[in-house]
Amino acid sequence: MKQLYQELILDHNKKPRNFHVMEDFDHESLGHNPLCGDKLVVYIKIGEGDTIEDVSFVGEGCAISKASASMMTTALKGKTIQEAKVIYTQFHEMSTGKLDIAEHPHQLGKLAIFAGVRDLPARVKCATLAWHTLDAALEGRKSITTE
Amino acid sequence: MKQLYQELILDHNKKPRNFHVMEDFDHESLGHNPLCGDKLVVYIKIGEGDTIEDVSFVGEGCAISKASASMMTTALKGKTIQEAKVIYTQFHEMSTGKLDIAEHPHQLGKLAIFAGVRDLPARVKCATLAWHTLDAALEGRKSITTE
Amino acid sequence: MLIKEQFSTFDVDKIRDDFPILSRRINDKPLVYVDNAASTQMPKPVIDAFSDYHSRYHANVHRGVHTLSQEATDAFEKVRTLVKSFIGAGDENEIIYTSGATDSINLVAQSYGRAFLNEGDEILVSNMEHHANIVPWDMLAKEKGLKIVVIPITDEGELDMNAYESLISEKTRIVAINHVSNALGTINPIKEITRIAHQHNAVVMVDGAQAVSHMEVNVVDLDCDFYAFSAHKMLGPTGVGVLYGKRELLDKMPPYRGGGDMILSVSFNTGVTFNQVPHKFEAGTPGIAGVIMLGEAIKYINTIGRDSIAAYENELLEYATLQALKIDGLRVIGTAKKKASVLSFVLDGVHPHDIGTVLDFHGVAIRSGHHCAQPVMERFQIPATSRASFAFYNTKEEVDIFINALKEVLEVFR
Amino acid sequence: MLIKEQFSTFDVDKIRDDFPILSRRINDKPLVYVDNAASTQMPKPVIDAFSDYHSRYHANVHRGVHTLSQEATDAFEKVRTLVKSFIGAGDENEIIYTSGATDSINLVAQSYGRAFLNEGDEILVSNMEHHANIVPWDMLAKEKGLKIVVIPITDEGELDMNAYESLISEKTRIVAINHVSNALGTINPIKEITRIAHQHNAVVMVDGAQAVSHMEVNVVDLDCDFYAFSAHKMLGPTGVGVLYGKRELLDKMPPYRGGGDMILSVSFNTGVTFNQVPHKFEAGTPGIAGVIMLGEAIKYINTIGRDSIAAYENELLEYATLQALKIDGLRVIGTAKKKASVLSFVLDGVHPHDIGTVLDFHGVAIRSGHHCAQPVMERFQIPATSRASFAFYNTKEEVDIFINALKEVLEVFR
Numbered sequence A, B: 001m002k003q004l005y006q007e008l009i010l011d012h013n014k015k016p017r018n019f020h021v022m023e024d025f026d027h028e029s030l031g032h033n034p035l036c037g038d039k040l041v042v043y044i045k046i047g048e049g050d051t052i053e054d055v056s057f058v059g060e061g062c063a064i065s066k067a068s069a070s071m072m073t074t075a076l077k078g079k080t081i082q083e084a085k086v087i088y089t090q091f092h093e094m095s096t097g098k099l100d101i102a103e104h105p106h107q108l109g110k111l112a113i114f115a116g117v118r119d120l121p122a123r124v125k126c127a128t129l130a131w132h133t134l135d136a137a138l139e140g141r142k143s144i145t146t147e
Numbered sequence C, D: 001m002l003i004k005e006q007f008s009t010f011d012v013d014k015i016r017d018d019f020p021i022l023s024r025r026i027n028d029k030p031l032v033y034v035d036n037a038a039s040t041q042m043p044k045p046v047i048d049a050f051s052d053y054h055s056r057y058h059a060n061v062h063r064g065v066h067t068l069s070q071e072a073t074d075a076f077e078k079v080r081t082l083v084k085s086f087i088g089a090g091d092e093n094e095i096i097y098t099s100g101a102t103d104s105i106n107l108v109a110q111s112y113g114r115a116f117l118n119e120g121d122e123i124l125v126s127n128m129e130h131h132a133n134i135v136p137w138d139m140l141a142k143e144k145g146l147k148i149v150v151i152p153i154t155d156e157g158e159l160d161m162n163a164y165e166s167l168i169s170e171k172t173r174i175v176a177i178n179h180v181s182n183a184l185g186t187i188n189p190i191k192e193i194t195r196i197a198h199q200h201n202a203v204v205m206v207d208g209a210q211a212v213s214h215m216e217v218n219v220v221d222l223d224c225d226f227y228a229f230s231a232h233k234m235l236g237p238t239g240v241g242v243l244y245g246k247r248e249l250l251d252k253m254p255p256y257r258g259g260g261d262m263i264l265s266v267s268f269n270t271g272v273t274f275n276q277v278p279h280k281f282e283a284g285t286p287g288i289a290g291v292i293m294l295g296e297a298i299k300y301i302n303t304i305g306r307d308s309i310a311a312y313e314n315e316l317l318e319y320a321t322l323q324a325l326k327i328d329g330l331r332v333i334g335t336a337k338k339k340a341s342v343l344s345f346v347l348d349g350v351h352p353h354d355i356g357t358v359l360d361f362h363g364v365a366i367r368s369g370h371h372c373a374q375p376v377m378e379r380f381q382i383p384a385t386s387r388a389s390f391a392f393y394n395t396k397e398e399v400d401i402f403i404n405a406l407k408e409v410l411e412v413f414r
């Protein structure tokens, strides 16, 4: 348990970063996990050279999904879309157990803290909801539903 | 096995008695067991004092159903309808295990040979088909279907 | 100390020995299984009935002339009589084997509903139903142009009987209501509900999935038209259930699935004729071992007695509720006067899924989510609840472990 | 002696040790179970999987956060991959768990058939189908004004392919055909049948109940649109089956039963949205242990290998047929060139039910009757047949006992 609910995650849950509606966004998407009732909106503003100038979110969810969204925003700010996509893929693979971060190099940084959900299949969707929503936003889809 | 397929039954199966169409009948009914495909017709002629003057049958079926039909005709000829109904009831109860003929007096005579079907639930309907058809004929129903 | 004395009249230790899974350890802690509303665990006599069947007398049932087939058919059919008595039905032909409560309700919707309801007819569905007693009606309504009318529930999670009386009308053809709500624990006044429904010539479909193992049930006394339940919520296996229906309704209903056993004869020349009830509704090879285990489960429950079970579970629930309410920020969802042993709750600032995960680290298995009753969540404006649901093999000590684990949750998240 | 040598390459004694029921005695004789087409017996690893599940990790599947629920869900879902490979499907989402072959076919009739067929459309059904692949279509035809067209069979019990080609037309929307006939043993040329059907844009529903455990099956190679089978005819439990369907068809089909798990969300305000395949078709709590045992059955079969099974069973069938034909007045019903291990026969002057009863006195379990295939009986103008059907755990010695018992029948009745 300590493995998953580490201070960092609890902190981001209690004080989510970039937790606000963005007025002046370029992309936006609503992510919904109907089976938990979790819902969140991700906003993205693109700057020069295809960088993510700003990213924020609002919504409701469990500690895992909220902390994941919060840490996603801090991790991606300033990254290029290209870089963000790579991190998205690696995060997804780590959460579903396809990428063993102990063995393989990765760009996840602090996000590696979510590796523990791999052993909790019922919680993987919580950790990845924000990321799927981000991906949808970048691809221009207005909303996604995960099961 | 010897218990059930006794000489008497085998004999009635090979040479069924009263096995013919009756032209001049008062009652007639078709009995059908769709699950075995067995079919037989029972004919009855009523004489003075409500006696069964003649009874015959035709049809197809297994040894048990044919012998049962054949022995039914020989047993009932000359009996009153009232008596026939009593024997019908006793035969039915014996076959389904409700009447223990070793313990209780009965009017079944040689028909007691069918007591063995009681232990073969899948074959009870074979033994009783002719009797159900007889009952239907007496009650004026043109056909019956047993399951 | 009163509680302690009451508990001791019920020999729970002896009972627990019958349930092998209860000695399982989870994350190095003893398993505390309080997810019984989702599915109950299985005692040894029921487990053993399976291997006994397959080691000694398995064969396909019905119409087999050989010994194994006769023995299997016998055992299979005898359970019908057990089920009949278990729910107080009058005739074993009113007992139809299905693959679960969901299948039972779909049978009624597809057979009775499709045959006898017409455009503009109304189906009354309570706001506390499990999806199994909503979606089949919704699908039927879309197909046939029917109207679904929702019977509201009160803040306590009780059926609003005044609203029910004012919503029901001559247009109402079916009332769909659970005997016990799996999300709230509420026990509904079925007898009163059917009385009112019958005044309007509506039939009542009772979803008894959460009721049968927790209290005495008598369908004749309840006077319900249909009653559905699943074996796996009463110590039996998954994949087996029962539909009770009044004989006169079943007789006039068209079949549900087509196949072997539900027909009397099939011919491309003369057509198909259907079998009698209950076989008319039982197409194909049924779950034979499953039904036999259902019978063993009934015998096991009868040995303990549903009255004793209800009394004991009630004490567990009262104790757990009392302890839970001492926790700061905990709100119980479902506070009906009459409740089965379901404790649904939310905890300020902590999401139910996090509660579920943390409790699991402590070996405590509860359910977190909408419990397949999203309209209940919508009604109380919450995304989900945490739910502990008790069986007669649970103990006061387990309640304590559960409560202590809940306190840990608070320490982690506050 | 040739036969003896061939048999010895297959270690049937070792295999028989895995099947506890085979040591059962019937009427003081060793059981000779040759009613495998009705239902197969269960080996110990499959039996044990049941008690292992219920003693260690039973919980309701899907959406449970706690360990037991995750373990159960894991085991349950892993079987989908096993089934996928077992029938050569391309995508595990094409594997739908049902309660049996009958349920699988009804699913297609009720979902696909009701949604996509219209008045005047035709369904081609072969004359050798089991009722499970007739009655659902007949019920649908009555409901929607469709026409059932029968594909005749030859005197050998083979599908009349010329007739098939002339009966199929642009009106044909569905072709319903079994892979192997349970009444005749005929193996049908499915690949050729689907090729012709697809030229006319008809979909092909293959009833594989009698095929899967007796030969390698590859649905992609067969190119069939739907494929149905039951676990209990392949060493698994009753009450569990599979429907395979091509993804693009499943995706566009409406749901079958309504309830939990098949929905994404349910709201009285915003309506119901359905889940993805396969869950869209799996309403309610499934037969969890049943599915896990289906997985064990597949593993068991794979260990022996279906090629070896087919070869061995073929030898048994040939030997039995040879011996049976020596019996005066015995006529084999179903003499197709390609056959699975089914020996259906009639005996001059002796009714099949009497044969069944006498054989049972000798411990031999065969089936007597119409085998839920009355149109086959009608076609051959017989009321019923006796049917011996062999599995890979049967032996040449058992065939001898069966043949000797048949000779006894003649002594009794002639």
Ligand SMILES: Cc1ncc(COP(=O)(O)O)c(C=O)c1O
Pocket (backbone or CB within 6 Å): C260, C283, C284, C285, C286, D037, D038, D100, D101, D102, D103, D130, D132, D133, D178, D180, D181, D182, D207, D209, D210, D230, D232, D372
């Ligand atoms: C060819 C065939 N199809 C379908 C079925 C029906 O299978 P189930 O009764 O398991 O649904 C059977 C089994 O009797 C069969 O032999």
Ligand SMILES: Cc1ncc(COP(=O)(O)O)c(C=O)c1O
Pocket (backbone or CB within 6 Å): C037, C038, C100, C101, C102, C103, C130, C132, C133, C178, C180, C181, C182, C207, C209, C210, C230, C232, C372, D260, D283, D284, D285, D286
């Ligand atoms: C009240 C209620 N109704 C119906 C069901 C559905 O039962 P099953 O999933 O066994 O079909 C459940 C179980 O989840 C339930 O709690």
